[in-house]
Amino acid sequence: MPGWGSDEESGTVHKEDAVQTQVREWPATLETLLATEQVAYTELRDSSLALRKALIQGHTDQIQTEVARHQALLARLHAVQTQSGELCRREELLAAGQEYSLTRLAQSDALEEEPALRERAQASVQLASEVTREMAHNRQLIARLSDWMAREIRVLLEPLQPSAGYGAKGAQEPGAPAPALIDRRG
DSSP, rough: TTOOOOOOTTOOOOOHHHHHHHHHHHHHHHHHHHHHHHHHHHHOOOOOOOOHHHHTTTTTHHHHHHHHHHHHHHHHHHHHHHHHHHHHHTTTSTTTOOOHHHHHHHHGGGGGGGGHHHHHHHHHHHHHHHHHHHHHHHHHOOOOOHHHHHHHHHHHOOOOOOOOSSSSTOOOTOOOOOOSSSSSSS
């Protein structure tokens, strides 16, 4: 009969078919987002190491380049994590009210049926931990360099002590600040 063709011929999609399509789509989308997040973390780790090397060597132009690269990578990582969080909320992969994090995703019950995704999420958690450690080392190095520079500047700005014949620095008046040349924090 004309006009009474099958659903396939008419292009009608049943609700069950749409649900099955969505079920098949989110794992692939999440896989892509996790892969993108891992790439961003890998590049961020490389940038952290390059930044530390530039800081130690004192190459100002390389420091500026790595800081700009680092900021761009952090922005890209934040964008990917936002997309992942939206997907997890939409597909209810995390408990209601939970914010997205790789650790929560890796421990999610929704990933029990997707072992490859769980492995990818756990690998991402480990990589994120390594990057966090590298970034913490950089913050410590920068703090120590800042302290050292502050001490050096303070020494340069202190007035000269009058020499009274007692060694290279001469006699110092009681209560006069002593230049701090050694990092006492260890």
